């Protein structure tokens with residue numbers, strides 16, 4: 740059987756040739772937001788703070804009480820940034836889906852309030868190259884045992900199901916999301932980049 744050619748992508752995805760993924764939300768219950776605690780950038784924090792009255796009515800009752808009493812971030816830090824708080828085991832903004840996502844989508848941009856770390860999931864940067872990669876069990880020491888990161892869980896090529904996330908990552912690379920803050924991935928290679936399966940294999944072999 741002839742394999743479908745991979746699309747030309749606006750970012751470099753190191754394991755584009757091999758990664759599988761498809762988001763099955765709501766069937767999974769939104770497990771990536773359970774104890775997720777994503778770090779948020781100063782610009783993201785300020786934007787959420789400024790728009791908090793829009794989000795509060797949509798939060799779970801206990802999450803809303805926690806946010807009103809103590810705020811939506813904790814003192815714990817990840818990559819130098821504060822992390823979103825958790826209530827009843829879930830991110831405070833989770834309520835049958837991400838409230839930041841839902842309110843943003845209603846206003847025309849689903850990523851405008853969402854931390855970039857969530858908006859790009861399951862894309863990540865290896866930190867050693869200019870590229871991105873799709874998180875998969877054990878790749879680059881992946882420790883999160885989330886079922887959807889198991890490459891055997893999906894028959895779908897990740898780059899075919901993650902168009903929105905890939906386009907958003909391209910916006911980051913192009914510096915269009917600089918308002919978020921200092922840890923936003925630096926601009927990498929500009930323009931359309933064809934995936935490089937040989938490079939992906941070399942990267943996987945390094946681990």
Ligand code: SF4
Nearest residue numbers: 772830832833837857
């Ligand atoms: S901000 Fe939204 S997507 Fe990110 S962990 Fe919280 S609920 Fe999930």
